[in-house]
Amino acid sequence: MSDTHTNAVPALYGIMAEFTNADALVAAVRKARESGYTRMDGYSPFPVGEVADELGFPRSEIGAIMFIGGLCGATFGFLMQTWITVYDYPISIGGKPFWSWPMYIPITWALLVLTASLSGVFGLLALCGLPQPYHPVFNVPQFARATRDRFFLCIESTDPNFGDGAGVKTFLATLHPDSIAEVPE
Amino acid sequence: MATVTEPATRGHIPNEIFPPHPEGLLGGNHDTVTLGDKIADVVIGGSTPKAWWMWFLFGFMLLQGLVVGLAYLFYMGTGVWGINQPVAWGLAIVNFVWWIGIGHAGTLISAILLLMHQKWRTSINRFAEAMTLFAVSCAGIFPLVHMGRPWLGYWLFPFPNNMAVWPQPRSPLMWDAFAVSTYLTVSLVFWYVGLIPDLAILRDTAKHKLQRMAYGMLALGWRGSAYHWRRYEKLYLLLAGLGTPLVFSVHTIVSFDFAVAIVPLWHATIFPPFFVAGAIFSGFAMVVWLAVPLRHYYGMKDFITDKHMELCAKVMIATGLLVSFGYFCELWMGWYSHSLYEWETTYQRIWEGPYWWSYWCLITTNTIIPQLLWIKRVRTNELLLFLVAGSVHIGMWFERYVIIITLSRDHTPGAWGRYAPTEWDYAIMVGSVGLFITLFCLFIKFLPMISITEMREFLPFKQGGRDGHAVMENAK
Numbered sequence: 219m220s221d222t223h224t225n226a227v228p229a230l231y232g233i234m235a236e237f238t239n240a241d242a243l244v245a246a247v248r249k250a251r252e253s254g255y256t257r258m259d260g261y262s263p264f265p266v267g268e269v270a271d272e273l274g275f276p277r278s279e280i281g282a283i284m285f286i287g288g289l290c291g292a293t294f295g296f297l298m299q300t301w302i303t304v305y306d307y308p309i310s311i312g313g314k315p316f317w318s319w320p321m322y323i324p325i326t327w328a329l330l331v332l333t334a335s336l337s338g339v340f341g342l343l344a345l346c347g348l349p350q351p352y353h354p355v356f357n358v359p360q361f362a363r364a365t366r367d368r369f370f371l372c373i374e375s376t377d378p379n380f381g382d383g384a385g386v387k388t389f390l391a392t393l394h395p396d397s398i399a400e401v402p403e
Numbered sequence: 404m405a406t407v408t409e410p411a412t413r414g415h416i417p418n419e420i421f422p423p424h425p426e427g428l429l430g431g432n433h434d435t436v437t438l439g440d441k442i443a444d445v446v447i448g449g450s451t452p453k454a455w456w457m458w459f460l461f462g463f464m465l466l467q468g469l470v471v472g473l474a475y476l477f478y479m480g481t482g483v484w485g486i487n488q489p490v491a492w493g494l495a496i497v498n499f500v501w502w503i504g505i506g507h508a509g510t511l512i513s514a515i516l517l518l519m520h521q522k523w524r525t526s527i528n529r530f531a532e533a534m535t536l537f538a539v540s541c542a543g544i545f546p547l548v549h550m551g552r553p554w555l556g557y558w559l560f561p562f563p564n565n566m567a568v569w570p571q572p573r574s575p576l577m578w579d580a581f582a583v584s585t586y587l588t589v590s591l592v593f594w595y596v597g598l599i600p601d602l603a604i605l606r607d608t609a610k611h612k613l614q615r616m617a618y619g620m621l622a623l624g625w626r627g628s629a630y631h632w633r634r635y636e637k638l639y640l641l642l643a644g645l646g647t648p649l650v651f652s653v654h655t656i657v658s659f660d661f662a663v664a665i666v667p668l669w670h671a672t673i674f675p676p677f678f679v680a681g682a683i684f685s686g687f688a689m690v691v692w693l694a695v696p697l698r699h700y701y702g703m704k705d706f707i708t709d710k711h712m713e714l715c716a717k718v719m720i721a722t723g724l725l726v727s728f729g730y731f732c733e734l735w736m737g738w739y740s741h742s743l744y745e746w747e748t749t750y751q752r753i754w755e756g757p758y759w760w761s762y763w764c765l766i767t768t769n770t771i772i773p774q775l776l777w778i779k780r781v782r783t784n785e786l787l788l789f790l791v792a793g794s795v796h797i798g799m800w801f802e803r804y805v806i807i808i809t810l811s812r813d814h815t816p817g818a819w820g821r822y823a824p825t826e827w828d829y830a831i832m833v834g835s836v837g838l839f840i841t842l843f844c845l846f847i848k849f850l851p852m853i854s855i856t857e858m859r860e861f862l863p864f865k866q867g868g869r870d871g872h873a874v875m876e877n878a879k
Binding site for chain 2: 247259262266269270275276279281303306307311318321322324327329331332336339343348349352356363364365367
């Protein structure tokens with residue numbers, strides 16, 4: 219590290235405001251959006267759907283991912299059984315047809331559920347960028363209560379209106395939060 | 404740290420007095436903080452009750468039966484069991500179906516009751532899901548060791564191999580392998596996904612570095628972002644939506660193991676619904692058995708209230724009647740079908756055969772005794788409810804015993820036989836109970852037994868929550 223870096227102010231990830239209840243967070247996100255902020259996130263100890271609505275994330279991608287995953291699994295399962303019983307290892311059982319497709323349904327269904335579920339779980343992890351044990355928001359001491367009883371709004375420094383952060387702090391103060399903190403990168 | 408205003412730690416403000424919960428699903432005087440602390444303390448710092456050690460050591464002792472029983476079984480082969488021709492299935496399959504039945508209520512409570520907007524699911528879903536995982540693990544042992552050469556168990560699954568053969572996908576035994584392993588996997592991810600926010604709570608309240616690191620790793624860095632919650636709730640809802648038909652299909656497929664065969668009284672279309680109802684019946688009986696000690700030793704009566712116990716009892720009586728209707732249908736079809744074999748086997752089962760007593764044990768414990776649940780005093784009395792649930796455990800075990808023992812009376816008297824389990828059968832059976840108790844005790848000690856996140860959401864608005872589980876509305 220050269221001397222020029224030691225005195226440098228740590229880069230800001232964003233500015234964070236703390237609220238005591240979910241409704242205050244919902245109202246804060248709405249006002250922030252109305253004031254023109256776009257890059258922000260709300261944090262809550264339990265899911266509050268209205269926060270995501272206000273953030274402009276009305277619909278997640280999970281449904282489509284699971285649908286495609288399930289479709290792939292079911293198709294694979296059905297074709298695999300067809301391949302086994304018709305082409306690669308045909309066995310005549312009581313003269314019944316080789317392509318006895320109703321008997322393939324249980325395994326097709328099991329694979330549908332299995333692949334849909336697993337693609338949903340891995341899809342969630344991939345979209346959320348988890349596992350990610352370290353994140354700038356954890357640098358704020360108050361944030362320890364984000365899994366307890368506090369609700370946070372963080373306006374991120376990538377926001378076009380962020381500037382040097384002073385304007386953001388002034389704006390957040392108008393929302394009457396419990397505390398305002400800088401989030402170091 | 405670039406803190407601008409307030410210091411981080413402030414004491415929890417003593418709570419106000421809240422009115423009693425309108426549906427009786429919550430006791431005490433909890434807000435989000437006291438509720439979370441109460442549940443998390445069991446794991447994070449609270450002292451371990453003596454009863455935990457008692458149960459853990461008891462379960463661990465029984466578990467040795469499994470260890471010794473399996474070691475001897477692998478050394479000698481399945482001849483150490485009482486199985487023979489014609490009764491080739493024996494206790495291993497009785498125990499398999501018994502355990503898998505118990506394993507169905509967990510996902511059912513979690514999934515169906517979630518879809519049905521039943522708020523009472525919230526306090527019991529976590530430990531019921533754990534029950535599912537452990538019961539399915541116990542169940543999985545039996546068909547595996549029953550194969551005789553369990554190290555070749557992977558032959559059940561299709562994979563390209565140098566013998567150029569494939570398993571038979573038209574056989575219910577292959578369906579079973581897929582259904583049970585899918586069920587175990589999906590139950591595991593459903594349980595784990597539900598745990599992630601709670602693990603983050605434990606990470607943030609941990610007292611030791613080791614705890615913080617362990618729960619921190621397991622929580623995957625969960626931070627409660629609104630974007631994450633939106634995806635999370637959608638995933639949770641869809642897993643519930645897939646889990647519900649999965650529960651039905653898995654036990655249907657287990658019943659196909661019997662119903663697809665041409666053995667008299669097995670070859671019946673009543674089997675799938677009858678098995679599913681029986682699974683839910685025994686699963687709720689096990690939920691009662693687990694909830695009573697949790698209420699008693701851990702003081703969880705605020706969350707698992709008398710109302711919860713009563714609702715479990717009501718589900719038990721409904722499913723119990725469905726099961727009893729199944730018994731009636733079996734008799735009816737035996738008579739009405741005018742099939743010589745069906746009727747003779749029925750007659751052997753209930754009166755003439757050597758195992759008539761097991762049928763009447765079944766009817767007594769599974770049909771007659773559960774009728775006590777019509778009485779409100781029985782539903783609300785912990786001890787009586789516990790005893791009735793115990794009767795259901797015995798009854799559901801006998802149900803599978805009666806079905807298996809039907810093999811002793813096949814179509815022609817020349818093929819008849821007898822069956823008696825040996826001490827090794829019982830050692831493995833008791834050992835599987837030990838495995839279940841041991842795993843459940845470890846779960847209680849290391850993971851939150853009730854979902855803190857969902858309970859907080861369930862709290863009424865005044866108590867800091869969202870007045871119920873809003874996953875149906877939030878999941879988009």
